[in-house]
Amino acid sequence: MDNTASITAADFDTIVVGGGIAGVSIAYELAAHRSVALVERESTLAYHTTGRSAATFLESYGNATVRALTRASRDFFVAPPDIVDGPLVAELPLLIVAEETEVDGLRALYETVSPRSQTIELVDGNAAEQLNPMLRSGYTDLAMVDYGSLELDVHGLHQGFLRGLRRRGGTVLKSAGIVEARRERSSWVLRDAAGDELRARTVVNAAGAWCDEVAGMFGAAPIGIAPLRRTAFMVPDPRETPARSIAARRTMTMSASEDFYFKPDGAGFLCSPAEETPQPPSDAKPDDLEIARAxxxxxxxxxxxxxxxxxxxxxxxxxxxDRTPVVGPDPAVDGLFWFAGQGGYGIQMAPALARAGASLALTDDLPADLADFGITAASLAPGRSALAA
Ligand SMILES: Cc1cc2nc3c(=O)[nH]c(=O)nc-3n(C[C@H](O)[C@H](O)[C@H](O)COP(=O)(O)OP(=O)(O)OC[C@H]3O[C@@H](n4cnc5c(N)ncnc54)[C@H](O)[C@@H]3O)c2cc1C
Structure with missing residues (x-):
């Protein structure tokens, strides 16, 4: 059933603002227990960051909380529920290569991430070149390989959550950019740009780069979100080295100081300068200078x-x-729940983070299995000291 609709003045338990991976995943989880409306400003869901990712699952990426949320999401990706059509993952080992000046940093990363993983090892330059024959001979002094890394089907994941939300009776409203929020007794009334109004007791702020802007409509203090642009581009398969190129299709390769990465994609390679350039929330455009540098x-x-x-x-x-997502009720504004700050890991953390968010919204507590991964409500809380201005 397609619940996509255009309606005026309607009541829900919860309205989720933002139709990227954050919004659809938490809306799906909440819809098992509450009536939910998902509202998205664009005419297409996943138009912004979610539709522009590199589609990888890297358990060695990010800080301890991010890595725990990623590990806790693995089972969902490997054996997804029936809301998802077909497999969501393919094996794609991650190879992090270090030149001489990067070796100490790579060893430190290995010391940090290896105790929690049986799939990570350090290898020398020769072994790295065998894993990815596209590496220039002699470039790599030391490398770390994570055989547990995966390539993800982001579209399949997003569509799965959306399908699940609709099956649970959720309403999806596109071209519905929220421009105003006002309090009426114990509810919030949201008005979109067309003047349509929706009412709910709880509003989930899953607006990605725009989360502080949306919070401002509720009179909430900002969490200091920093949207950082990252460019990606496709290059054709090099004709000179066909055999090496085929072998290189088995790994994703990243420099230890994360100033470039590349992975197979279709008939070519997806590459990125991996830049982090601060930008106001907007429809981000690629940077030609960064492409030239990469x-x-x-x-x-x-x-x-x-x-x-x-x-x-x-x-x-x-x-x-602190590069950790923000999940929980706003400390000062009743009925506003944060689900933001997904950074560079919003896809790979999505299944566990959505369960954490829904559980905190409904019970004030985390599911026991997520707590077992070392995830705490305090590390995600909007009022934590690391976010103080
Ligand atoms: C180049 C690149 C590579 C990446 N690679 C990976 C990767 O390999 N693995 C990984 O896990 N992550 C990766 N990421 C990060 C990942 O894509 C993000 O963490 C994730 O997509 C964030 O999802 P989101 O739903 O929070 O944001 P978005 O997808 O941006 O969604 C937010 C939505 O809110 C809507 N919105 C805003 N304001 C309003 C309003 N007032 N009313 C209604 N709607 C509103 C916006 O229109 C937008 O659609 C990458 C990102 C980039 C850019």
């Missing part, structure tokens, strides 16, 4: 022989000061 690095480190770029895009990865 091409220089790629040609220095690999045999990709990049000469041309077929397509490019950019998205905003939105971070809090």
């Amino acid at each position: 091409i220089e690095r790629l040609n220095e480190a690999t045999l990709l022989a990049v000469r041309s770029v077929s397509t490019s895009w950019a998205g905003l990865r939105s971070f809090t000061a």
Whole structure:
């Protein structure tokens, strides 16, 4: 059943603002217990950051809370529930390569992440070149390989949550940008740009880069979200080295200081300068200078022989000061619940983070299995000291 609709003045238990991966995933979880409306400003869901990711699942990426949320999401990706059509993952080991100056940093990363993983090992430059024959001979001094990394079907995941939300009776409203919120007794009334109004006791702020803007409509203090642009681009398969190119399709490769990465994608390679350039919330555009810088690095480190770029895009990865998501009730504003700050990990954390968010919204507590991963409500709380201005 398609519950997509255009309606005027309607009551829900919960309204979720934002139709990216954050919004659809928590809306799906909440809809098992509450009536839910999901509202998205664009005419297409997942138009912003969610539709622009590199689609990877990297358990060694991010801080301890992010890594725990990622590990806690693995089972969902590997054996998804029946809301999802087909498999969501394919194996794609991550190879992090260090030049001489990056070796100490890579060893430190290995010391941090290896105790929680049986799939990570350090290898020398020769072994790295065998894993990815597209690496230029002699470039790598030390490498870390994570055999547990995965490639994700982001569209399949987003569509799955959306399908599940609709099956649970949820309402989805597109082209419904919220412009105003007002309090009426114990409810919030939200007005969209067309003048339509929706009412709910609880509003979930899942507006990505716009989360502080949305919070301002409720009179809530900002969490200091920092949207950081990241560019990605596609390059064709190099014709000179067909055998190496085929072998290179088995890994994703990233520099230890994260100033470039590349992974197989369709008939070519998806590459990124991995930049973090602060930007106000907006429809992000790729940066030609960053692309040129990445091409220089790629040609220095690999045999990709990049000469041309077929397509490019950019998205905003939105971070809090401690690079941890913000999940929980606003400390000062009744009925406003935060679900923001997904940073560069919003896809890979989505299944566990949505369960954590729904549970905190409904019971004030985390599910026991997520607590077992070391995830705490305090580390996600909007009022935590790390976010103080
Ligand atoms: C180049 C790149 C590579 C990445 N690679 C990975 C990766 O490999 N793995 C990974 O896990 N993550 C990755 N990420 C990060 C991931 O994409 C994000 O963490 C995630 O998509 C954030 O989802 P979101 O729903 O919070 O934000 P968004 O997808 O931006 O959704 C927020 C939505 O809120 C809507 N909105 C805002 N204001 C309003 C309003 N007033 N009314 C109604 N709607 C509103 C917006 O229109 C938007 O659609 C990458 C990101 C980039 C840019």
